[in-house]
Amino acid sequence: MVENYDEALSFIHGRTKFKKSEKSDHLNRMRKFMALLGDPQKDLSAIHVAGTNGKGSTVAYLRDLLMSQGYTVGTFTSPFLVRFNERISVDGKPISDDDLVDLVNRVQPVVVDLDAHYSEGGPTEFEIITAMMFLYFKTQVDVAVVEVGIGGLLDSTNVFTPAVSVITTIGFDHMKLLGNTLPEIAAQKAGIIKPNVPVVAGRLPDSAMQVMVQTAKTNHSQLYRLGHEATTTIKSEAGWQEKFDYHFKDNHFKGLKISMLGDYQVDNASCALTAFILYQEQTHQPINQSDIAQSLAKTVWAGRFETINQEPLIVIDGAHNEPAFQELTALLKQRFSQTEIYVLVGILADKQHDKMLATLRTVPNLHIILTTFQGPGTRAVTDPEKLAAQYQDDDRIEVIDNWQLAIGAISQRMSADDLFLITGSLYFISDVRAFFKAS
Template sequence: MTDPHAPPHAAPDDAPRLAQTFDEVEDALLSRWPETRLEPSLDRIQAFTELLGEPQRSFRAVHLTGTNGKTSTSRMIETLLRALDLRTGRFTSPHLERMSERISIDGEPLDDEAFVRAFNEVAPYTHLVDADQDHPLSFFETIVAMAFAAFADAPVDVAVVEVGMGGSWDATNVVDADVAVVLPVAVDHAKYLGDEPVAIAREKAGIIKPGSVAVLAEQTPEVAAVLLERAAEVGATVAREGVEFGVLSRTPAVGGQMVSLQGLRGAYDDVFLPLYGAHQAQNAAVALAAVEAFAGTGELDEDLVRAAFAEVTSPGRLEIIRRSPTVVLDAAHNPHGAEALAAALEDSFAFSPLVGVMGVMEDKDHEGLLNVLEPHLAYLVCTQNSTPRSMSAAALGRAAVEVFGEDRVSVVPDLSDAIERGATLAEAGEAIDVSIGSGAVLVTGSVVTVGEARSLLKGRR
């Protein structure tokens, strides 16, 4: 095996200047092709990892794809693996607040010093790839290589790797994972992946590798057929939610829910999961099956499983960030995610009124989001986040009026002001014909919007 610590040749003399600070790394990465600009090929990332000594071959991996739920499930898988005394790396995207959240070792994001070190390890080789390929390395390809190099250096026993988009040609797919997890497939990133779930499923199925175990969340029959065909083609073992594993029961509880899970090796009862919604219970079942498949031995210790799930967190996923009034953050950014959010609101909360604060990306199905959430919101404040990709608050407001009516919508472009407006409305329930005292604010519509809101609100708690 190639030694990941020994690139095949020394860094060239004219290599890019190494970074000194986190901000310099961020600037260098953001100067590359953004995550939204794609050229579907693994050529660049393969050339890059070859120059780095194939760091992704120095650890085992669990690889996740799917439309929603990847980050929450990744965090659950990692927590369970750590409970088994394995050293873990975790790569997720996008980040909520800081870019370094994308790369975690031992359950913690890289600190600024480690993030700079990870960048400097790969930076000397970036322009060699740029010069040799038709297109330069993208932001995402570069940070994937940083993660793999950091995991090899640690060294980790196992990496939990979330795809950025799709599967087959996602930069993370240079990893050959022991376990491939496919969460529910729906339509998102239609511009890049198409607007037909079957076409999307074909792309996502590319992470299922020969000899691996494919852990499949519940899918539509058409999507399931595509995934099973791929598994058969490459000789992968299949574990399906609702057949080999699943949620046996769940009951909403204070701070989350109590669940009983059927795993691949046994049943696990009375598991407290400190996350809300049926979708998180299903994510927990998938995570459990993935770890059982990875461990490959008998039933996991029940107490270990309970202790691990009790520790799980998933920032920005139905996260209560503030009280008085309650402010809930949820990163739902497509109709499928909004349906899970709406079901969880009905299931676990009794907010009245619930005031929405929404900022969405220009390329997302904002009309689908608005239609799903309208029955659950008394009022909607339309806003925007700070990125160029954000839909303007005014444009979102016009679309929202069509769904909610003029008297239930206002437009407040500044996110901080929008949250304040939402909080005022939630506290003054009688202004919208609801009793005072049980109102709440839901900030949603985009991971970026939720991340920016989280940064604002953490400072006020």
């Protein structure tokens, strides 16, 4: 038995991250684990969310939409920004330390049993967290919104049948695990599509969408695509918000507003709204336009173009792969073309840092400061000196190894009208966020 919160976290984090096994065995271990716990996932009403980017924001929009109708809503997300407990939350509030300890004590004997008797060995860290989530939500929530960890097909969360499946975006990330082409990556994400369960797909590249169409057809699942069955029209908007019209089936919304910036956030909100409407239809509940408008307008998701300081204006964004950098770059060009922009960038070594930086460099009014940070566990961080050496001809790029010193130095250089953006890794901005909260 674990006695306290620190021991509970040590037990969770002490597990292996991945196991080398035949792909077909991966979910067999998770299914065995769940069966020994009484299969709590089978009693859960839930929406399953996969995608390269946009999962967290989509989960947040869905959470607030469902809460606006009086549901108690569980959310399962990763990674956390400030504290581990955020990953398993109810109505936006992280699980308590005591409940976490209780859950670890419930799963630990089963883990010990599997360690001893299952041929593949016991569950991984993420499998344990996933199992704890299912156990907790079974008794605590009316509906859960479950975010996939990586991929979909072989992800530990993929052991239940949702009410609706959502696939937000498809792009290049985690290629070692998911494949090197968009159709290969799409096939992994499409693994969450279940027989006769409706699917919402965001704006996917054609080759990825073809995979969704085929997979949905094979599973007799109705597919609702953003830009086809569900449509949005973005209205130009000043200030810190986006405004758009939305149309799906008999639902017409004019002038919906969200407080998260970027066309991609309109897409995330629209995916969430489509999934919400489908969920309400299944449960024979009404669709209230004013509740929806109020809900979307107030949704926030920490670390997504989030303002953490007003004077000077400092924003953090968790963009950590090439597709996210493309979206971020488009937002900077669209909304901050008249602004001098300073960007502090720290990137994990296993990401496409060359492409990410190349994309960012297309913003003309930009100063890029490369830095380093303490990566999670044993994961290495890109060497900023080596990366900068590739761009010796670009005098907009410099290196300040210590990110705390970099924040101080950049803040001194800025004028009142400039923007200071900190990005490159969710783990990096988690450290930055904690630094600002403490100071």
